[in-house]
Amino acid sequence: MTESIGSIEINKDEILPLSDKSYVGMVLTKSNVKPIYSLYLPKKMNKGLPFTGDLAVLTxxxxxxxxxxxxxxxxYKFSTGWKFFADDNNLKEGDGIVFELSECNPDKIEFKIQILRENFPPELVPEDVEGINSDNPIIIN
Structure with a gap:
């Protein structure tokens, strides 16, 4: 899907290179999407994040x-607002999501998001895996 924003075209399905900032990837489970909408960030990301509640922006x-x-x-979870992000982007169990920390200061935490659907890049799929599902997940490092 391609959207036009001003004179810039953005392909939402395009996989972009990561910067040198902290990031973490995960495959969404049933509890992350309808009807529960609960999302805990993996421990790998916790080092750079505050211990208090703060505004977070997902881009x-x-x-x-x-x-x-x-x-x-x-x-280390997203509460208010995660449901809207998940619904607006039609997130489903099995989708991959990458959270790249683009800003973290006392006023705001901002993540650049990439969503990976069904067709994962070959380098993320283990060679010995026949099918990917919630019992046989892909771990994104």
Missing amino acids: YGGKKWNLFYDGAKTK
Whole structure:
């Protein structure tokens, strides 16, 4: 899907190179999407994030979503707003998502998001895996 924003075209399905900033990838499970909408960030990302609740912004496809990030007591989860992001982007169990930390300061945490659907890049799929599902997930490092 290609969207035009001003004079810039953005292909939402395009996989972009990561910068030198912290990132983490994960494959979404049933609890991350309808009807539960719960998303805990993997521990790998916790080092660079605050321990308090803060505004978080997810940027994807030229759009931004405001969420609340809760870092209290090892929760490291998105609460208010995650449902809207998931629904707006039609996220489903089995989709891959990469969170790249683009800004982290006392006022705001911002992540650049990439969504990987069905056709994962070959370098992410283990050679000995016949089918990918919630019982046989892909781990994105």
